[in-house]
Amino acid sequence: MIPSDDIKRQVIPRWRTIRATKGAGEFGSARLQLESDADRSVSVRIAEEFGSRVEEWREARDVSAAEELIAIAIVSGQTSHPDVTTAAELILADREVLSGSKELASLITTAGPQNDGEVPLASETARIRIELARRKRLLELYPRDALLLTETALLYTNLGMTGRASQLLRSAFGVAPNNRYVLRSLTRFLVHAKRPEMALDFLSKSDAWQADPWLLAAFVAAEGVAGRTTRAWRQTKRLLAEERFSDFELAELRAAAGTLHLEAGSHRLAR
Numbered sequence: 381m382i383p384s385d386d387i388k389r390q391v392i393p394r395w396r397t398i399r400a401t402k403g404a405g406e407f408g409s410a411r412l413q414l415e416s417d418a419d420r421s422v423s424v425r426i427a428e429e430f431g432s433r434v435e436e437w438r439e440a441r442d443v444s445a446a447e448e449l450i451a452i453a454i455v456s457g458q459t460s461h462p463d464v465t466t467a468a469e470l471i472l473a474d475r476e477v478l479s480g481s482k483e484l485a486s487l488i489t490t491a492g493p494q495n496d497g498e499v500p501l502a503s504e505t506a507r508i509r510i511e512l513a514r515r516k517r518l519l520e521l522y523p524r525d526a527l528l529l530t531e532t533a534l535l536y537t538n539l540g541m542t543g544r545a546s547q548l549l550r551s552a553f554g555v556a557p558n559n560r561y562v563l564r565s566l567t568r569f570l571v572h573a574k575r576p577e578m579a580l581d582f583l584s585k586s587d588a589w590q591a592d593p594w595l596l597a598a599f600v601a602a603e604g605v606a607g608r609t610t611r612a613w614r615q616t617k618r619l620l621a622e623e624r625f626s627d628f629e630l631a632e633l634r635a636a637a638g639t640l641h642l643e644a645g646s647h648r649l650a651r
Contacts, residue, residue, distance in 0.1 A: 425521075426452070426455055426456045427456060429452050429456075430452045430453065430455075430456045430458055433445070433448050433449045433452045433453075434449065434461070434463050436448065436449075437449045437463055437467055438463065441470075443470065443471060443474050443477055445467070446467035446468070446470045446471050446485075447467075447471065447477075447481050449463065449464060449467045450464055450467055450468055450471070450481075450484055450485060450488060451484070451513075451517065452517075453488070454484065454488075454510055454513045454514045454517070455513075455514045455517040455518065457514070459488045459510070464488060465488065465489065467485075468484075468485035468486075468488040468489050469485075469489060471485040472485050472486060472489065483509075484510075484513060487509065487510050488510075508535055508538055508539055509539075511535060512532070512535045512536070512539070515528065515531070515532045515535065516532070519532065524555050525555075526552040526553075526555040526556035526559055526562050527552075527559075527561060527562070529548045529549070529551050529552035529555070530548070530549060530552045530561060530562050530565045530566075532548055533545040533546075533548035533549045533552070533565070533569070534565070536548065537569065542569075542573065545569065546569070546573075549562075549565065549566045549569055552565075552566070553566055553582060557585060557586050557587075558586050558587055558588040560588070560592060560594055560595060563582065563583060563586055563588070563589070563595055563598065564594060564595065564598050566579065566582055567579045567582070567583065567598045567599075567601075567602055570582070570602075571601075571602060571605050576602045576603075576605040576606035577606050579598075579602045580599065580602050580603065580606060580608075583595065583598065583599045583602065590612070590615045591619075593619050593620075593625055593629055593630050593632070593633040594629070594632060594633075596612060596615055596616060596619060596633055596636075597632040597633040597635070597636045599612050600612050600616060600633075600636040600637075600639075600640065601636055601639075604636075604639065604640075610640060613640065616633060616636070616637050616640075617637075619633060620633060620634065620637065
C-alpha cells in the first residue's frame, strides 16, 4: 500500500489491482472489457505451451528443459505441478546454473500449495517477484496492453523500483491516454512521488478528465496537493448536477468538492 499520511485532506485515488478496482466498482460506466478475446486466446496458448514444456522436460530431463518449464509454469500459475517442482530441484542442484534461474527455482520450491491460481509464499517480496516474472512474460506477448503495463508498474512500486514503474506507467499512458484505470494509477504514483504538477500535466493531456467524475476528482485532488487554486470548479459543479451518474460514481468528486469548500471557509456548503 502506498502511504498517504502527508496528503492531508485531499481525496487521492487509491492504486489497486485491476481485480480490486473492478470489485470496488470504480470502472462503473466506463464499461471496460477486462477479459478480451485476445486475453482468452493468450490463456489457451499459455496452457498449450505449458503442456509442451512438460513433455519436453520428461524427455530431456536437463537444465535447459527445466528452465523453460519453470518459466512457463510461473506465467501459467502451475508452479505446484510435480514436474515443475522436480525441474526446480534439478536447477538448484546444478552449480553452473545462472543465479536468476536459481532464484526462480528457489521461490517455487519454497512455495506452499496454490489457492485460486495464486502462489502463497512465506515472503510477500517473494510472492511479488514470482508475479512480476509472470507479468514480464505476458508483456512479451502483449507489450501494448495498457492495463497489464499499469498493474506491473504497481508491482515494481511495491518493490521500491520506482524508476521502472514510472517507465511502464508512461508507456501505458501512451497506449491509453483516456483510460480511467491508467490515469488514476498514474496520478496516485506521481502524487506519492511528490510530483503532483506532473500528474496534472498528464491528466490535462487526456480528453476524458473533464467528463469523467473519477478523473475529475483525481484532478481536483492533485491541484490541492500542488497548492494550486482549482481551475476545475465549473466542471465539478456541472458533473455533480448531471443525472447520468450514480451517487456512487459521484462520491469521490463530492468529497473533493467538500474539501474545496472547507479550504475556502464555506463549512455550511461542505456539509
